[in-house]
Amino acid sequence: xxxxxxxxxxxxxxxxxxxxxxxxxxxxxxxxxxxxxxxxxxxxxxxxxxxxxxxxxxxxxxxxxxxxxxxxxxxxxxxxxxxxxxxxxxxxxxxxxxxxxxxxxxxxxxxxxxxxxxxxxxxxxxxxxxxxxxxxxxxxxxxxxxxxxxxxxxxxxxxxxxxxxxxxxxxxxxxxxxxxxxxxxxxxxxxxxxxxxxxxxxxxxxxxxxxxxxxxxxxxxxxxxxxxxxxxxxxxxxxxxxxxxxxxxxxxxxxxxxxxxxxxxxxxxxxxxxxxxxxxxxxxxxxxxxxxxxxxxxxxxxxxxxxxxxxxxxxxxxxxxxxxxxxxxxxxxxxx
Numbered sequence: 087x088x089x090x091x092x093x094x095x096x097x098x099x100x101x102x103x104x105x106x107x108x109x110x111x112x113x114x115x116x117x118x119x120x121x122x123x124x125x126x127x128x129x130x131x132x133x134x135x136x137x138x139x140x141x142x143x144x145x146x147x148x149x150x151x152x153x154x155x156x157x158x159x160x161x162x163x164x165x166x167x168x169x170x171x172x173x174x175x176x177x178x179x180x181x182x183x184x185x186x187x188x189x190x191x192x193x194x195x196x197x198x199x200x201x202x203x204x205x206x207x208x209x210x211x212x213x214x215x216x217x218x219x220x221x222x223x224x225x226x227x228x229x230x231x232x233x234x235x236x237x238x239x240x241x242x243x244x245x246x247x248x249x250x251x252x253x254x255x256x257x258x259x260x261x262x263x264x265x266x267x268x269x270x271x272x273x274x275x276x277x278x279x280x281x282x283x284x285x286x287x288x289x290x291x292x293x294x295x296x297x298x299x300x301x302x303x304x305x306x307x308x309x310x311x312x313x314x315x316x317x318x319x320x321x322x323x324x325x326x327x328x329x330x331x332x333x334x335x336x337x338x339x340x341x342x343x344x345x346x347x348x349x350x351x352x353x354x355x356x357x358x359x360x361x362x363x364x365x366x367x368x369x370x371x372x373x374x375x376x377x378x379x380x381x382x383x384x385x386x387x388x389x390x391x392x393x394x395x396x397x398x399x400x401x402x403x404x405x406x407x408x409x410x411x412x413x414x415x416x417x418x419x420x421x422x
Contacts, residue, residue, distance in 0.1 A: 089293060090300040090418050095262040097352045097414040100170040101181055102261070103158055105151045108253035110139030112245045138210055138245060146195055154188045154256070157181075161346070163307050166299055167263060172307075174352035178260070185258050196254045203250045207243070214242045265296060301404055304418060307353060308407065312398040315358060318343050319395030326388045334374040340391075341369060354413025355402075361394035 112135060137144070161181060162171035173181050199206070218235040227234070247253055318339065325332050332340075344362045351359060368387055377384045407415045 089265050090297045090421075091263060091265050093414070093418045093421070094172075094300055094303075095264070097418070098172050098174040099178060099260045099262055100165055100167065101158060101162065101173045101178075101185075101258060102168065102170040103154050103185065103258045104256070105154075106253065106255045107147050107151065108139075108247065108250070109144050109147060110137055111135040112138060136214075136242070136245075138207075138242070140206065140210070143199060143206070150188060150192050150195060151256075154185060154192075154258075157184050157188070161350070163303070163310060163350075165303065170261075172303070173260075174350055176349040176352070180349065182260075189256050189258070192254075192256045196251060199254070200251050207246050211239060211242055215239050265293070301419065304353060304407060304415065305402075305404055308355060308402050308415075311347065311350060311355065312358060312400075312402070315343065315347065315362070316395050316398035319391050319398065322391050323388065323395065326384075331377045331384045332374055332387075337369060337372075337374045337377075340365060352413065353407065353415035353418070354411045355415070356410065356412050357397055358394070361390070361397050365390045365394055 158171050158173075158181065161177055162173045165172040215235060215238075218238045219231055221238070222229070222231045222234045225234075322332055322336055322340065325336060344366050347358065347362055365387070368383070368390060372383070377387055404419060408420045
């Protein structure tokens, strides 16, 4: 019999984005601060890092990685399997298109880093070489300043990896999770009744645990979608409370929210779908200026947004998902 997990993955897939990157951080030695190692109490002090890449490059690396993760997080639902996100079928092409764009940007950045790697090293090493005499002076050491500088710079140079390109990668994978088949009883020989009972109990508990996780996930999906809608509606209503009407930016944001909901609403939240449809109907063919010039239209928009926000703030139980939702909500939780 098909279980909840298998039914869930008829509605979407998991997407996992992974990065490896080198930010040029190496451990800071006591000497870097002009402090003798013998004078530093490890119980009291913990040192930071030295930077081997310019600030702009480090920012570019983290910005591109952050854009991939934030886009995926904003158009999917976190799933209790590693760092993967559940993406409804309708949203998969959108996710793949955007991740492909980001991957192209990432590869272009790595190409540039590889091309400029030699000059980056030279520039950074020159700055460290310039700092070495002042560090030497603070150390109050008998070591010759030139010898100290040569040793200090050699340690910086040695910290740069030889093959810089191998330190960078971006990968994204699509996959599903299926219920484990468990032990194949046909391969078991002379299994006792007691052992068979133990196996059946273990399988039953595993199914219960998986079904419970799916139930919790579906409830979190409904809550997450409704929270975002309620938050957007509240922001628009504040504009009305200030005696103004939404500007074009707010109207466009409402349209994007409606479009996003339609692609993410794989569980079939019919109540919110109907409320947003009424807002969409009023927005159809109109811009912000139409609402500024018509008090009647503005009032109607405010009422429909308020009704949508009120509905979105209402908590929905698992029982209501089974009874009231269309689409996957009923199929997954009840098994229709």
